[in-house]
Amino acid sequence: RIYHGEGTERDLEILQSVAGQIGGKTLCALGDFATSPIKGTYRHFANEYKAKVSGNKVEKAKTAVPAPTD
Numbered sequence: 001r002i003y004h005g006e007g008t009e010r011d012l013e014i015l016q017s018v019a020g021q022i023g024g025k026t027l028c029a030l031g032d033f034a035t036s037p038i039k040g041t042y043r044h045f046a047n048e049y050k051a052k053v054s055g056n057k058v059e060k061a062k063t064a065v066p067a068p069t070d
Contacts, residue, residue: 002015002052005052008053009050009053012053015038019038019039019042020035020039022034022035023036
C-alpha cells in the first residue's frame, strides 16, 4: 500500500510498532531477521517513507559512482 502511494502516516506508525513488537520477542530467530529490513530502511530512509505517504515526490538519490557506459 505504501509503495503504491496509498499509504498514510498511520501505516508508518503501525509498521514501526509491529516491527518493534516482533523483534527480540519471538522464540524463532526469523522474527528478528524478518524485521531487520523494515527497521533498517526506516532508520536510514525515513524521509523517503514519509514523502511516499504524503504524496510528495521522492527525490532520487545522487550516486557517487557514475553510471556505466557501453
